[in-house]
Amino acid sequence: MLDPKNWEETKQIGHRMLDDLFEYLEHLRDTPVWTYAPDAIRDHFHAPLPEQPQPLDAVYDEFKKYIWPYIGGNIHPGFMGWAQGGGTAVGMLAELLAAGLNANLGGRDHIPILVERQITLWLSELLHFPKTASGLFVTGTSLANFMALLIAKTNASGTSSRVEGVSPLLRGYTSQATHSCVIKAFEMAGLGSKGLRIVPMNVEDLQAAVDKDRSEGLQPFIVIANAGTVDTGAIDDLQALHRFCKKEKLWFHIDGAIGALGMLSPRIAPLLKGIEHADSIALDFHKWGQVPYEAGFILVRDAKKQLETFAAEGAYLKRAKKGMAAGDIWPCDYGPNLSRGFQALKTWFTIKAYGAESLGKMIEHTCDLASYAAKKILASDHLELLAPVTLNIVCFRYKAASLKRSNEINQAIVEELQLSGRVAPSTTLIDGKLAIRAAFFNHRTSYADVDYLLTRVLDTKVFQTQQ
Numbered sequence: 001m002l003d004p005k006n007w008e009e010t011k012q013i014g015h016r017m018l019d020d021l022f023e024y025l026e027h028l029r030d031t032p033v034w035t036y037a038p039d040a041i042r043d044h045f046h047a048p049l050p051e052q053p054q055p056l057d058a059v060y061d062e063f064k065k066y067i068w069p070y071i072g073g074n075i076h077p078g079f080m081g082w083a084q085g086g087g088t089a090v091g092m093l094a095e096l097l098a099a100g101l102n103a104n105l106g107g108r109d110h111i112p113i114l115v116e117r118q119i120t121l122w123l124s125e126l127l128h129f130p131k132t133a134s135g136l137f138v139t140g141t142s143l144a145n146f147m148a149l150l151i152a153k154t155n156a157s158g159t160s161s162r163v164e165g166v167s168p169l170l171r172g173y174t175s176q177a178t179h180s181c182v183i184k185a186f187e188m189a190g191l192g193s194k195g196l197r198i199v200p201m202n203v204e205d206l207q208a209a210v211d212k213d214r215s216e217g218l219q220p221f222i223v224i225a226n227a228g229t230v231d232t233g234a235i236d237d238l239q240a241l242h243r244f245c246k247k248e249k250l251w252f253h254i255d256g257a258i259g260a261l262g263m264l265s266p267r268i269a270p271l272l273k274g275i276e277h278a279d280s281i282a283l284d285f286h287k288w289g290q291v292p293y294e295a296g297f298i299l300v301r302d303a304k305k306q307l308e309t310f311a312a313e314g315a316y317l318k319r320a321k322k323g324m325a326a327g328d329i330w331p332c333d334y335g336p337n338l339s340r341g342f343q344a345l346k347t348w349f350t351i352k353a354y355g356a357e358s359l360g361k362m363i364e365h366t367c368d369l370a371s372y373a374a375k376k377i378l379a380s381d382h383l384e385l386l387a388p389v390t391l392n393i394v395c396f397r398y399k400a401a402s403l404k405r406s407n408e409i410n411q412a413i414v415e416e417l418q419l420s421g422r423v424a425p426s427t428t429l430i431d432g433k434l435a436i437r438a439a440f441f442n443h444r445t446s447y448a449d450v451d452y453l454l455t456r457v458l459d460t461k462v463f464q465t466q467q
């Protein structure tokens with residue numbers, strides 16, 4: 001009923017869409033990173049429910065006018081804000097194919113499930129996990145962290161906790177630098193944010209915190225380490241933390257959203273030593289992996305633990321010996337979702353079309369941009385580097401007479417740059433100092449973009465005269 005009445009016409013519009021997209025991606029540099037959407041554009045999205053059909057080309061024209069020019073900008077080479085990947089033409093095409101097939105990867109017997117399994121195997125190879133490890137695509141690292149927490153909870157409290165609920169005595173440990181989604185995960189899991197201790201990620205402080213909690217009758221169960229912190233890209237001592245967790249019988253989880261895919265680069269991999277010992281790793285392909293959003297992933301060393309947390313019975317999900325319902329274990333047994341899209345396809349295409357080696361080189365390039373920026377910042381009398389550069393993130397500020405003034409100036413610089421539409425860093429706080437944060441995740445960003453960023457920061461004469 002909903003198939004085109006005129007396939008030829010739909011095909012032509014589809015081809016036009018593709019041509020427009022290719023043209024756009026090829027000439028991204030000629031467009032602004034980001035454009036503020038005026039009220040007239042925003043008001044457009046308060047329209048009532050459309051009762052009658054509109055021609056597809058009219059809807060496409062509307063898309064081109066009201067949506068396309070006002071996107072978030074992360075695909076643009078000048079985008080350096082937050083931590084977002086740039087996507088690729090390959091990923092875009094694979095996403096189109098996946099949408100056309102409209103596969104549901106919750107379960108049943110079809111090859112798309114093996115494509116997802118293939119990614120688990122490739123990741124296990126890359127991160128030196130056993131071949132028996134389990135893995136699952138999820139929306140993002142936030143959800144992967146949440147799932148890891150639930151698995152660790154079941155590991156600590158037994159499967160009866162699925163019936164009884166969580167123990168209020170459970171305690172987890174992570175550093176101040178950990179992403180806010182981990183705190184949210186504790187809240188969502190019913191453990192409460194007070195179930196998460198914020199401690200420096202070194203063995204001495206961890207030992208003291210764990211011993212104290214145990215002496216008070218509490219139950220330490222998980223350590224959450226960072227393979228690249230969100231603010232600065234710093235990497236915890238994963239080997240030491242692994243040894244500690246093993247000794248104390250704690251679940252060792254790593255948030256690898258920022259850095260885990262650094263394993264693709266022989267130059268960066270040594271910084272991540274110890275990642276291979278994690279009980280679980282949360283990561284995503286939509287940042288450094290350049291796979292179009294969303295492509296989060298959880299990898300778990302012991303598949304049984306993941307199944308014990310999520311597998312559930314359902315009469316209409318009964319498995320069969322033959323036919324479409326064949327297979328003992330379905331992907332829905334490994335996570336909270338039953339219906340699941342074919343996220344694996346765009347990741348599979350990306351890894352195959354570029355190859356692990358060139359993806360590793362792209363990752364090195366983004367780290368080189370950060371080192372290059374840091375060198376120039378250190379050489380400038382007006383700029384201050386606020387954190388060491390470990391991977392691809394640089395935090396710095398324009399110096400001013402007082403902290404208050406410096407925070408105001410740097411906030412204003414970032415806002416001005418974002419509005420300018422040429423380069424777009426974001427901000428963060430480092431020891432109370434507002435930092436300009438340039439996170440180089442986009443594979444399209446060049447040295448000239450870094451030069452432009454620093455020149456523009458130094459050029460903000462308006463602020464210099466106001467100091």
Ligand SMILES: Cc1ncc(COP(=O)(O)O)c(C=O)c1O
Binds near residue numbers: 139181229296
């Ligand atoms: C360290 C870290 N963990 C988790 C997240 C959340 O990841 P996602 O946006 O894929 O949910 C981020 C996002 O930047 C991050 O940097």
